[in-house]
Amino acid sequence: MMQQIVKVQNIKIQHLKNVMHGSIQVPVTFDELEKSTVVGLYGQNGSGKTSVVDAFGILKRLISGWVSEDKLPSAERRIIHIEQETLQMTFDFIVKNAVGEYFLQYEVHLKAGTKYLYPTIEKLSYRENIRGRRMKVLVAKEGGNLQIRTVPMKSMKDDERIQLLVTNQLAVKEGVSFIFHKELKALLQQLLSEEEWKLIENVATDFNRDLHIINNENIALIMTKYIMPFSVYLDKKRGFIPYNLETPAVLSSSLFETLSAVIVQTNKVLSMIIPGLEIEIHKIAEQMLDDGERGIRFEFLSKRGDRVLPLRTESEGILKIISVLSALIGVYNNPNACVVIDELDSGVFEYLLGELLTIIEESGKGQLFFTSHNLRLLEVLSNKNLWFTTTNEENRYIQLKGIKAVNNMRDVYIRAVQLGGQDEEIYKETKTFRIKKGFRKAGKVDD
Structure with a gap:
C-alpha cells in the first residue's frame, strides 16, 4: 500500500501576538518528498519566533476535532494582536496519496469568544x-454562510442544512473547528467524492498524527528538574508522557510499556551522541491505581559504565536531548513527520546540536521547524532553510539577501545586525551607554 505523504509548503500569519503580517516559504517539492527540510528561525527576543510555534499549536488543535476535545486557546491569553479583532493563518500543504498529487490550502480566521477563540x-x-488547474473549495465557512464544494447551505436538503447549522453553533460554542468537527465527519464523507474525502483525511488523520510540537511549556518543566515530558514518536504512538524526576514515578502498565519502548528507541542513538550514556529502567513495584488499573512504580537511571545514578542528576542539556530525541528520530526516518521545537538550543552544547541538525538535514526524511538563539547553527544549515525575524511587524520574516556560496551565514547575520543592508531591519539597536546608565539608576533605587 502506498504511503501518504503530507508536507507543509507555506505558512502565513496575521495578527498573532506581535506579528501583523509574516510568511515563511518551505523549500519542499513533489520531486523531493522523502527528503528532509530543516527550517530554523532566528531573531531578537520578542520579535515573533515563538509566534510560528504558536501557529502550529493552534493548527494542531483545529485539525484534531475528530479525535480530541482540545479547545482553541483561551480568550484570556490575548494572543490576538492588541490592535486587531481577529487573527488569521494560512497553511499550504503538498500531498501525495494513492489518488494523485495535490496542493492543499487551509485558511482560518479566529476571534475571541466569551471563553475561547x-x-x-x-x-x-x-x-x-x-x-493550469485552479483551486477548488472542499468546505468553507464565513460566519453563518456554509458550503460544501460549490453548493451553499441554502441549496442543500433539510437534514443536511440542519446538520451544518448545528455543527457550526457547536464549533463556536466549544471553541473548535467547524470543518474538522467530529459531528461533520459523516456528512462530509457522504457528500464529497472519494478523492476529496481522502484529502481531508490526509490533513485530519495523517498529518495530524505526525505533527509533534514541543513548546516553551515543555522546556520550562525540564528546567525546573521537576517534570520531564518524554516525546513519544513510535511507529503507532505519538504524544508526550510526563516523568517525575524528583521521586519514583507511577504510571499505568500501558503507559509504562510505551515509555519503555521509547527508552529502547532512545538508547540506540543516545550512546552515539553522548558516549557511554544509557538510560536504565529500575522497576520498583506494581500497585493498584485509583481507577483500578494496574500501575508500575519505577525510576529512570543514568548509566555510564559502572556508574549508575538517578536520571535527575544529569544536566539540563542532556535531559533536553533525551526529552526530544524520540521526535528527532521520527524526523530522520519518517517523511510524514513534522516536528516543531521552540528554543531547540536551550542548554545543549552548540557543536553537538550542529552535528545533529547537519545529519537530519543531509539524511533525514521529515520536516523540522525550530527556533534558536545559537548562531553556530547558521554555519551548518543551508541559507534556503533559514528565516530571520525583523523589527517590522508588517513583514516579520525574511531571508538574508546577497548570500554567496563562500559566505559564512553567521558572519553575514552578525554584519546585518551591526550594519544593516537587508530589505528590513533585523535588530532593534541597543545603546551600551544607555544600558550602563540604566544599571546606575537602578542601583540607586533604595538610596
Whole structure:
C-alpha cells in the first residue's frame, strides 16, 4: 500500500501576538518528498519566533476535532494582536496519496469568544498538481454562510442544512473547528467524492498524527528538574508522557510499556551522541491505581559504565536531548513527520546540536521547524532553510539577501545586525551607554 505523504509548503500569519503580517516559504517539492527540510528561525527576543510555534499549536488543535476535545486557546491569553479583532493563518500543504498529487490550502480566521477563540472564517481548498488547474473549495465557512464544494447551505436538503447549522453553533460554542468537527465527519464523507474525502483525511488523520510540537511549556518543566515530558514518536504512538524526576514515578502498565519502548528507541542513538550514556529502567513495584488499573512504580537511571545514578542528576542539556530525541528520530526516518521545537538550543552544547541538525538535514526524511538563539547553527544549515525575524511587524520574516556560496551565514547575520543592508531591519539597536546608565539608576533605587 502506498504511503501518504503530507508536507507543509507555506505558512502565513496575521495578527498573532506581535506579528501583523509574516510568511515563511518551505523549500519542499513533489520531486523531493522523502527528503528532509530543516527550517530554523532566528531573531531578537520578542520579535515573533515563538509566534510560528504558536501557529502550529493552534493548527494542531483545529485539525484534531475528530479525535480530541482540545479547545482553541483561551480568550484570556490575548494572543490576538492588541490592535486587531481577529487573527488569521494560512497553511499550504503538498500531498501525495494513492489518488494523485495535490496542493492543499487551509485558511482560518479566529476571534475571541466569551471563553475561547473560535473560527469566524474557515476554508479548505485544493488543486491537482497539473498545470493550469485552479483551486477548488472542499468546505468553507464565513460566519453563518456554509458550503460544501460549490453548493451553499441554502441549496442543500433539510437534514443536511440542519446538520451544518448545528455543527457550526457547536464549533463556536466549544471553541473548535467547524470543518474538522467530529459531528461533520459523516456528512462530509457522504457528500464529497472519494478523492476529496481522502484529502481531508490526509490533513485530519495523517498529518495530524505526525505533527509533534514541543513548546516553551515543555522546556520550562525540564528546567525546573521537576517534570520531564518524554516525546513519544513510535511507529503507532505519538504524544508526550510526563516523568517525575524528583521521586519514583507511577504510571499505568500501558503507559509504562510505551515509555519503555521509547527508552529502547532512545538508547540506540543516545550512546552515539553522548558516549557511554544509557538510560536504565529500575522497576520498583506494581500497585493498584485509583481507577483500578494496574500501575508500575519505577525510576529512570543514568548509566555510564559502572556508574549508575538517578536520571535527575544529569544536566539540563542532556535531559533536553533525551526529552526530544524520540521526535528527532521520527524526523530522520519518517517523511510524514513534522516536528516543531521552540528554543531547540536551550542548554545543549552548540557543536553537538550542529552535528545533529547537519545529519537530519543531509539524511533525514521529515520536516523540522525550530527556533534558536545559537548562531553556530547558521554555519551548518543551508541559507534556503533559514528565516530571520525583523523589527517590522508588517513583514516579520525574511531571508538574508546577497548570500554567496563562500559566505559564512553567521558572519553575514552578525554584519546585518551591526550594519544593516537587508530589505528590513533585523535588530532593534541597543545603546551600551544607555544600558550602563540604566544599571546606575537602578542601583540607586533604595538610596
